[in-house]
Amino acid sequence: MKEFKLADNTIDNKDYKKMINFLKERKYxxxxxxxxxxxxxxxxxxxxxxxxxxxxxSSANLLIAQALLEGNYLKNKVVVLPAVSWATSVSPFLxxxxxxxxxxxxxxxxxxSVRNLExxxxxxxxxxxxxxxxxxxxxxxxxxxxxxxxxxxKLIEDxxxxxxxxxKNKNLGTFGIASSHSFYYGHHISTIEGGMVSTSxxxxxxxxxxxxxxxxxxxxxxxxxxxLEKRFKVDEFKSLYTFYYSGLNVRSTDFNANLGIEQLKKIxxxxxxxxxxxxxxxxxxxxxxNQNSNLELISSFGFATFVKxxxxxxxxxxxxxxxxxxxxxxNMGQQPFWSKKIKNKPSLPNAEFIDKYGIYLPNHANLSSxxxxxxxxxxxxxxxxxxx
Numbered sequence: 371m372k373e374f375k376l377a378d379n380t381i382d383n384k385d386y387k388k389m390i391n392f393l394k395e396r397k398y399x400x401x402x403x404x405x406x407x408x409x410x411x412x413x414x415x416x417x418x419x420x421x422x423x424x425x426x427x428s429s430a431n432l433l434i435a436q437a438l439l440e441g442n443y444l445k446n447k448v449v450v451l452p453a454v455s456w457a458t459s460v461s462p463f464l465x466x467x468x469x470x471x472x473x474x475x476x477x478x479x480x481x482x483s484v485r486n487l488e489x490x491x492x493x494x495x496x497x498x499x500x501x502x503x504x505x506x507x508x509x510x511x512x513x514x515x516x517x518x519x520x521x522x523x524k525l526i527e528d529x530x531x532x533x534x535x536x537x538k539n540k541n542l543g544t545f546g547i548a549s550s551h552s553f554y555y556g557h558h559i560s561t562i563e564g565g566m567v568s569t570s571x572x573x574x575x576x577x578x579x580x581x582x583x584x585x586x587x588x589x590x591x592x593x594x595x596x597x598l599e600k601r602f603k604v605d606e607f608k609s610l611y612t613f614y615y616s617g618l619n620v621r622s623t624d625f626n627a628n629l630g631i632e633q634l635k636k637i638x639x640x641x642x643x644x645x646x647x648x649x650x651x652x653x654x655x656x657x658x659x660n661q662n663s664n665l666e667l668i669s670s671f672g673f674a675t676f677v678k679x680x681x682x683x684x685x686x687x688x689x690x691x692x693x694x695x696x697x698x699x700x701n702m703g704q705q706p707f708w709s710k711k712i713k714n715k716p717s718l719p720n721a722e723f724i725d726k727y728g729i730y731l732p733n734h735a736n737l738s739s740x741x742x743x744x745x746x747x748x749x750x751x752x753x754x755x756x757x758x
Contacts, residue, residue, distance in 0.1 A: 377556025585617025
């Protein structure tokens with residue numbers, strides 16, 4: 371019986387041959403010219419000025435969180451994070467000592483609830499708001515931007531699930547000061563392990579480059595480096611081992627970057643197939659959540675549904691070799707790592723609904739329309755819809 375995986379490999383035999391040839395031809399595999407080339411090509415695709423390649427999407431979030439502090443970008447350390455998100459969308463901010471406020475989700479796009487966000491802004495005056503573009507969907511950026519003007523917070527995007535999605539000819543991942551992306555197995559493209567931070571802020575870009583590699587200035591642009599040396603009265607020799615920022619080591623390698631360059635050639639095709647599959651699901655499963663995406667192209671990461679008998683559906687689909695999962699992490703406020711640090715549980719009714727009833731189905735570029743129909747047919751045999 372055929373297995374219908376939640377996610378599937380984007381690395382094919384052609385890619386493997388190129389990786390083998392790369393290893394044969396190269397002796398130096400660390401971060402170098404191929405990393406720079408991948409960063410440039412990714413920036414061009416996304417339509418941002420700069421990108422910084424790291425070893426995971428989780429590290430991308432950590433790097434952003436640290437760079438915002440080191441660069442003094444925020445009026446305070448209060449951050450609003452989506453209750454419906456991923457563990458490492460939230461944990462870096464807890465680890466770095468931010469005051470974290472969870473925001474409920476919107477029923478239409480699973481992004482931030484603008485109503486709840488405004489309530490939080492009135493009470494806490496946050497310096498930072500983080501949006502997660504869930505399963506390929508967009509947040510309501512028009513209304514979020516209105517709140518940003520009113521309350522003066524910085525905005526960043528976790529775009530790890532939505533690479534390739536476009537809103538009014540603008541790519542998701544280009545709406546804030548920075549965005550994070552993941553190239554893990556089964557994501558839109560893969561570098562085996564890997565992630566990216568993108569930004570159009572030159573100063574922020576250079577801080578990212580420094581923090582990515584221990585906090586030194588070897589990788590930053592020359593004018594930025596000279597300013598640091600002048601400010602701290604460091605000569606070019608001592609500068610080699612001078613650490614200007616509290617840094618990390620979240621670098622990747624030229625081997626992974628070279629694979630990323632090849633993968634980028636596929637992203638437009640992959641996104642179109644994911645969009646087509648999404649529309650097929652939507653037609654077949656309109657009773658399980660009518661997802662009115664406002665995107666011109668939704669590079670769907672998975673198809674979200676809500677059912678009363680979730681465990682029963684999961685077990686039946688598993689018997690048919692169809693993978694399914696909870697709708698990402700459900701309500702982050704109910705995760706053990708959160709409750710160990712934060713004793714009070716915020717009221718997040720929409721996220722709690724998702725936590726109890728959400729289940730998402732496979733979508734990737736190796737699924738055909740026939741496959742989608744088979745998944746939907748079996749899903750509907752047992753699934754009992756519940757309305758969000």
